Amino acid sequence: MKNKLLLLTWAALVTIVLMAALSLNRQGSNIIGKDFSDSDDMKWRLDEFYDVIGPSVLNPIDLEEAKKKITVSDREIEEHRTRYGTLADQLANIHDQYAQRIDDARAASNVLLKDTLIEERDMKLEDIRKNFEEDNHVEAKIRKEKEKVLEGYLNEIANKSYSLHVAYELKNVETGETFSYGDISKPAVYKKKFNANSDYLKASSLPGRYSDWQTPYVNYYEDAHVSDEEMTALSNPVQSFEGIVIVPKTAFEKGGAMYAQYKDFNRGKYGMYAFWTLGLLALIALFTVMKFKKEWVTEPSLVARYAYVKIDVKAMLMLLTVLMLFGFIDRYSSSVMNFFMYQSLGRWGEWVIAFFFGGMLMTALIAFQLVNSIERYKKDGALEADFKDSYMLRFVNALQEVFLKRSIGVQTFILLIGFFLAGIGFVAMFMTGMFFVMYAFCVMFLGLPALYIFMRRSAYLNRIIVATEKMAAGQLSEDIKVQGRSPLADHAKNLNNLREGVRASMTEQAKSERLKTELITNVSHDLRTPLTSIITYTDLLKDETITPEERSKYVDILDKKSQRLKTLIEDLFEVSKMASGNLELHKQRVDLMQLLQQALAEHAEEIADSGLDFRSTLPEDMLVAYVDGQRWWRVLDNLIVNAIKYALPGTRVYLTLRKVGESAEFVVKNITKYELGENVDELFERFKRADTSRHTDGSGLGLAIAQSIVDMHHGNMKIELDGDLFKVTVTVPTK
Template identity: 35%
Template sequence: MDIKLKNKNLKLSIFILSLVFITLALCSMFNLRVNKEYLNFKSFFEGRQFEMELNQFYSNFKAYNVDYKDYGKKSIDDKINTDEFNNLKNQYDNQLENKLQDTENQYNSQIENAESNGNKDKVTRLTEEKNKKLEEIKKQNTKSADDIKKELAKRSDDNYNSVKKQYESIADIIYYLKDNKSGDIYSNLNNVDDIQKYIKSSSVYSFSLPNNSPTSSTRYVSNQLSGLGLEGYIIVPKTSPLVSNSKEFYVNKVLAIIQLIIFPIFLVSGVLMLRYSRKEEIDKHSLIITSNKLYGKIPFDLKLIILFFALIISPEIYRNLYYYGMNIITSDFFINLILTTLFTFYLYISIPDIINCLKNRENLLVEIKSGLLYKLKEIFIRSLKDKNLLFITIVFMIGSVLFGVITAAISLTYNGPELFIIAMILYALFVIILLFRNIAKLDKIIKGTDEIVKGNLSYVIKEKGKGNFSRLAHNINNMKTGISMAVESQMKSDRLKSELITNVSHDLKTPLTSIINYVDLLKKEDLSKDEMNSYIKVLDRKAQRLKVLIEDLFEASKMASGAVELNIEKVDVAQLLNQSLAELDEKIKASGLAFRVNIPHHKVYANLDGKKTWRVFENLIGNILKYSQTGTRVYIDLSETDDKIIITMRNISAYEMEFDVDEIFERFKRGDTSRATEGSGLGLAIAKSIVDLQGGRLNIDTDGDLFKVTIELKK
């Protein structure tokens, strides 16, 4: 067991060492470009940095001694360029013209309004005011030729003084130059009689003009100075700051050579050790497995973003390792080496994982859907439905960004990072307090839902404020009320089902029992023909009654399920109602009821199923004939509005109406609780279903013994 553990740890050590070697190899590789100058040039004085120093020297020298030569002797006119004078004059003239034009437009509009209103005094006042304003503008903004010349001369003097200051500050490079034509000497070297002796004793580098063998760094300056007719020496003294640059160059050159040598050594060694680790199944080590699990928890899109930025900044990261310790090995170097190696390990895990994922399209879609951006998109889409939550989120995000930017700006302005830290701590405290307040609200809601789950429907969750948590508490309280109503509704439904079964059993059993009894009577042999005919009539009546009950039951079931085909057509409702009354005219006359009918004589059209609507009228009028008090009046009215037809039927019930109005539409529910009449209890249920299917409404109202049915049909 100990041997296996040692082998595992040895394999892990080799794997870690391979990552370290690869990290150092990458460090050397990314620094090869930086170190290219150190490898290409023998010394600092042949490199680009020294070339830039020489170019800057030449620029300052030429500007003062050539471009501004004898500047102090020049008059104002000599310092001024004609083109510059004309351009500045045109600029001032245009500015004056624009200001005059703006003022003219401003006053002209006011003057035109005054003229249109016939206000002559105002016109005169505005005209005088405009002329005065124009004169003031001309006086303040008119520039004479002398003014322009003085301004240009001042600009030229400022430029000259700046050039002179830069020229006189040259100290890194000593120059001793002579003009071949005039014999003038240009030098920043004082009290030196023998220049050759000075070069030998006090310089670290120099070159003469003309320069017969210039290096890449001195070629441009040599040619330019020689082109000006100058000869002499350019010298870097031992006291120049460039000497320290030269020493640093030498050290970096040595390090660059070392890196060039160790790069292939580290790279080959690291790759070989990594291959050995992979061969020995290092990925099965617990530490690697744990690392892969942690990496697997990162959303796919976040992996891509991290890898993208990691690849972008990787050259800088590996180059930084050089600056942290390749000159002097310190604790900072080892810390940075560990961090950079961990970065290499992340690349080792992520790059193959991303490549494999991109190759497998099905897995890629799964990864994308489980990604952070996809989830944020879903949250955002859901939040669009809740505008209050969306508004709060946007305000909070914008406020946080603005707070951070303003705090950072103030801290940078006053050079006080402490201010930024304090502000961030206060902001964090604010967010924490806000978070805990919302957690407390959520805890109260959870406690309330636990009570409701236990059956305590009387528990009320406290609603404070106007936030989403308060709204959630309010909704849960309303849901609790809804649950109570649902429980009551379920109990009512169970009761109605029980009554339905009882009523169906009773209404079917009654005629069926009669049929059975009369069949038994017919089986007797001693019956006379009259008795047999009487029994057969009773059997026929009871069978018809049973048939009607069964047909109504099927009709009601079809209506309730919506499995009914409607033949919608243009129907004259007034005519249809009159036909229904005519069909039942004999029963109406025999009922002892006084019908008062108010139906318009003109046609009243609606898009309906004529047969089904006739069934509605038949059922309702049939109910009136069955259940109305004898000797009372029945009122039937038909009226219309712009978009609907209204039919009302009112009668006085012969029975005491103890039923619930909402329950009267239930199947087999009858106002006659004794069930002494021959009604099926399905008439109103069928009628309501037909009206509902056609987009209408059927309502019932009672007031004492008054029974009222109202039908509303769309035109």
Template identity: 45%
Template structure:
């Protein structure tokens, strides 16, 4: 992206104005109209000096007065008395301390040592008894301990006073106690210098309170003290008038000389920056006045930027803006210390300043261009641009993330586990940083790593491995290899997915088997239909040709006509059955249901075929209930079911055998059963007998159409019933069940 000279000048001026304004906001209150001696750093130094001056010089600790003011309370007496336990405890303890030593002296026959030890023991026991019987005795002990503490505290204060006078030797002071008139002065007294501050003389007096608390803990280390409660020394509260000052000659002796020079130099630099910032603002709105078009010119960088999702663009602008603020803060702090650092390393320091400024200019320029380009793309001023805005929002990273999170939580368990693993990984990263920073955190991190981090990692890796196995076997399924089941491990979502895939695999295998079966049956259907239609049609054509012969006899003509009539009726029946089963298969049939007595319907159907069974040399055995069985069915269609099944038994039963027809109640259903011995060997695929043009007589020598059971199956299905075929050797059984209507 090439930037023209005027646009580059505009960006520089914008950066400089922002730079100057930021420095004014952040540092103006510390420099404008102020000297170093109004800065927080010096004020802290001055307050420390005043506090210690009062404590060590103006109203120092008075040990003798503190001793005179010692008080001992009854509470202190009781605490001292019982410090080592009760009277009995203390006496027993003393005896125990001396017992071994006295016994050893006796063994050594050292009478002198034995006498001294017994005398020392008895003195201590007498002192303990005195402690518990005489308050004055205890009070005197406490008083002596407090006097010793006061002496130690006074010695410490003297050491601190010398350190103070040495550290703040560059300060001069002159104070007068307004009550006693006592004068305290030190150093060169001046009327002007680096710094001067007056107390009194129409200003507030310097008030010093010498009251203090003596802390035994700070003074008795290594000593035999049993007094550990702090006690108060009530000192004087005095007021002073006077002045403190720092002569110019003492600047080199101060501990703030570098800070002082840095402040003066930095103040000058800030004033220059603020003045040039005003000049840059004037130039920005006159010579280099920017136009909106200058920032919207198309270029490769703009095209690349606009390819980013809208939220990534906005985030990029925000990051560049925050980076600009960070760089502005760094530059402000560097300029605040420009003298302190730059005086020793001028060129590296200037180079670092320029580097940060160039980076800041790049960040501010990027912020401006990114904001303008994003705003221009959204065209918020165009009310007809809503579709474009919607498209931008749908392409946003957060939108896609939300969409992905929604998909992630379609299975709540997977979503929860995924978020938990991400949190563990994130916290593990933070914990690793903490472990490098602290030994205590390293121990805690190690424990959490072994008991949470590693188990979570192992679980995650195992799940990923299992997922890879599932994906590989899914690919094999997609490639048509349906040989092996996917192993189901555990009870989690992946295990459920594996179970579902196994069920899908079984469904695919079954579907493929059904498809192969359907293709085979379709081929057989075409073959059988062709055969069954061609057979009577061939006979019709043949006998029609024979009738054309004028030399045939009348008896022959009559015979040919009978054959033609029979074959035509056969062909008509085939075509009608074929149309009917097609209508039923397509659902294009109407049922006229009514309450029908199935017992009476079976009697009528059987009555029409009893003579035909006798002629076929078959014995018909019928079993029916005495009571009527009512069902809500289409009577005509249900009669067709009974008729087809009974005729099927008559056509395919073994000569001289029995046919059993049964109707009974089974629960809330009526059950119609027909059993017979087949005159042909039955195959294994019993279910296929209900397919169209499918017959047990594979040679098709019988006179059936092959549609009887298929029609019966379709009618039963339309009534919500069930038709089942059982074969046991040559025993053929058809069972039809339908719901009763009470």
């Protein structure tokens, strides 16, 4: 817990340093040594002033003159006339709107309301008829609507109020007319002169920010649309002015028009000074009291879990965390000043949450990933092993395997491309007629033939599947029909060969029955030997004339033979369960390296007494597999005991445990005490021992039991002989 707190503290300091550095780079030149008069807010307000001073004061449009310039085109007349449909449609619509209301008024005996509604309806019907009969009628309506729009626009500009309280004195260069507002002799925080040397102030009749009239400036009435060309035609020529414009110092003083903005700017500026100082202190702390320590991010349980993550997933996680961190820093470093200027509990709450999850947590995760990746890939072969175990390599391998049968791979690729292009074409055909024609052509001459071939192949595949199901049910008399030279035809041939293999397997099953008979014979022999001894020595113990020494000797022999009989019976039951499939595995996550170490420790005394030198090679990290721990212990135990009993005294026994691909491999090598011959398969037979005299205490089932347990885990057990060199290799999947 302490390491986690230290890591988060370090991550917080790093995040603060990064934010402070980026915000200083972005905003330092606009804040350090600057006043509100130099701020972007002030510049925006001045730009707004220069934008609207022309239309509102210096060069306004004359309303009456502008009304005379309004034009109405034939297209506008026709559009206005038919906007709501044909004459019949509009008349029917108006009639329907009033019919129910008139009937309700008549039913309520409200004569006044009924007459009023009828009169109102008739007026609208008459107006619609005039729209379709007289162009002048429509033109007058459109002109009146445009006049209202223009009047609203000019009133909007004229009534525009500005909180800047700019003082100015400007003179029209051509007419000499002077315009002034406020006292320009007051002390100023902003001052600008306009003359021939420093350029004149250009005053337009239209605000610059409203020059794009694709959306009309003010659409007071839906029926009135004033275009850019019309507004330009109604405006006055641009006028030039000379003079002076100031923002008085009193605007920034308490009670002034800009005092609130001035105060907010200063609060933000000094807040940024404090934040940059905090960033500097955080940087100093990172190099002194909060130096990064590797143990903060190397907790064994987390490292072990992280080690199982594929290398390509690790790379994507790293990229994601880096992007999230720099996304947070990029966004919030540019808005830190706003948090100081416009403080609120909700804003700071949002900032704290974003700082923790987007800054601290991402920085801590990046540190964890970097350190653990560096530490892991310092080990020889780790990078290569992780790359071989990556999803990307699996995808590449799968892609290669798709083309093991080149025709199937090519057909699959073409099919996928075809579906992709078909989707694009289906959307594109709705765009233009040409696309529709092209799409129809492709469907008829490419899509339909491909669909026919695909359907034939699918039908053939279904027939093969049905035939395979019959084979699985034991019906082995009927061959699968082979059609053509496609990969499916090759598959049908292979299935026919498999059918022949199943028949051969049935022959092998008969052989297995014979082996069962031999097994019963061997079991009888091995059980009879200790049982005969037990009966014999029991009879001897009944003799009351034997000496105590003899009695003790007979009891020891009875105990030894009883244990021998017990071992035989227990092993026999276990082999029987495995053969019948009644043995149930309880798989769990097991560290094979720890299990092997425990097995060696269990037999440490026997190993010491055997005169053998056991040499073990184990992996550096945990080697985990999902196995039944108790059963897998039996495999290791049997192999170790086998080595102790049958290895040549005075020689070395080599034990190796390692990870190979996605499997764990356990190897035992030793020099045998007895000559084994060359038939390796005999060693897996039940009741088979290396010593043909059968005088050891084993059951002869050790390797058979180990083989069965390995098979149940979907592993592999292999015995190799090279003269007297005996080698057992056991592999089991780790997943």
